Amino acid sequence: MVSLGRNSFQVFRAITGIRFGSCLYLEKKTCIFGGLGSVQKQCLKYHYGCGDSRPSVISPKKTVSPREFSKFSKAVDHQKGTVDTGQLDITDVTTLVTEILTDCAQNDIMVQSLNRLAVTDLVEDLLLKGWSPTLTRNMLVSSPNLLKRSKTQMSKLVDLFLVYGFTNNQTALILKSGVATSMKTNRLKEGFDAFRKIGMRDQKLPRILSNFPELLTQDPSALTHRVTLLKELFKTDDIVPLIVGSPNIVFEDWSNILKLFRYVFFDMGIKQRQMVTSKLFSYSLNFVRTRHIFLVRAGFHVRPRKEDDPVRNTNPRLSDILDTSDAHFAKMFGHMSLKDYKAFAAMMEREFDKEHQTGNDSSNEDE
Incomplete structure (x- = not known):
């Protein structure tokens, strides 16, 4: 029997384990290879839920040496069923770990003190869950602190995101932000629920949270209270579109939200429908006032x-007023240059500062 090297043995031990998360397990098949005596090796095959089967990780038709047990063939993203075009045909896990640690050490020298076997376990677990080598490397290099997490901790997080419909790419975006890694899985689950x-189901939840991970930090009870307040201004069906368009509406001070709403509703004469279809609550009051006054x-x-004034229909829509760059x-x-508009905006900012100063002086006199 040929003895496997230490690194190859670690990979062999990891990939021969049976994993039940995401309806995934590995089928072991015995193959006989010629060479230095009769050597038995395990050929592994991915199996997914509902009878779906993917190409073998190591083809039983190809004679391989013990060293090649640590290589994967075309890792497949099992959630999308597509192959990452940026990866190699055969990925050596040991080499991948070396590249990750080397790149991370350039930004954080302490990475060199990490347990290499623990990092290898973490990387192997992600690959077995269907993560491509490219995605795995990019995430860990972008956030070296993730290397300090154990395989068990990362596995629980990834499995939880999978249960709630997140793709591997969406999960990676959230993990890179560092928001989820500082939270317990039970707390994350409460946030998802x-x-x-409030109605953020199907792909809306993964899409909004991957684009704005900070929403996960909002306490569930505070989220419920904020939704209750928003229902005083908007229809129930408008709440989810509002959060999708302006995620910070969940955190913003309520008095600022009211000021924005009143200015657009009363001063600009624009109703709720246009507020919902724009990103109104992503902007400051001064920004909205500057655009409107111009x-x-x-x-x-x-x-x-x-209410029925025909001039209402000739005014530009709120999204055209707000959701554009200064140049556009x-x-x-008015076909103005960006330089001229910026000069106008600077002038308005000075006017707003004077208004604010005057307001503070009046308040002090009243006291």
């Missing part, structure tokens, strides 16, 4: 006097 309860002075916006906004309304 709270968002689902339009008024340039003759592109007139305040409707009545200046060109769209």
Whole structure:
């Protein structure tokens, strides 16, 4: 019997284990190879839930040496069923771990003190869950602190995200942010359930949380209370689109939200529907006022006097007013240069500062 090297043995031990997470297990097949005597080796095959089968990790038709037991053939993203075009045909786990540790050490020299076998276990576990070598490397190099997590801790996190419908790429985005790794799985589960309860289901939950991981830090009870307040201003069906368009509406001070709402509703004469379809609550009040005042002075916006005033339909939509760059906004309304618009914005900022100072002086006099 040929003895496997230490690194090869670690990979062999890891990949011959049976894993039940995500309906995944490995089928062991015995193959006989010629060479230095009769040597028995295990050929492994991925199996997924509902009878789905993927190509063998090591093809039983190809004669391999003991060293090649540590190599994977075309890792497959099992959630999307696509192959990462940036990876090699055969990935050596040992080499992948070396590359990850080397790249991480360039930013954090303490990475060199980590237990290499523990890091190898973590990397192997991600690969066995269907993560491509490229995705695994990019995530760990971007966030070296993840290397300090044990395989068990990372496995629980990845499995939890999988249960709630997150793709590997979406999970990687959240893990790189560092938000989820500092939270217990039970706390994460409560957060997921709270968002689902307000109507953020299907792919909405993974999409919004992967783009704005900070939402996970919001206490479930605080989220419920914020939704209750929003329902006083908007329809129930508008809540999820509002959070998707302006995620920080969950954290923003409620008084600031009210100021924005009142300004757009009363001063600009724009109703809730346009607020929902824009990213209104992602901007400051001064930003909204600057855009609005510019339009008024340039003759592109007139305040409707009545509910059925036909002038309402001639005003630009709120999304066109707010959700554009300064350069595009200046060109769209008045064909101004970006330099001229920035000069106008700076002038308005000084006016706002004077208003604020005057307001503070009045408050002090009243006291």
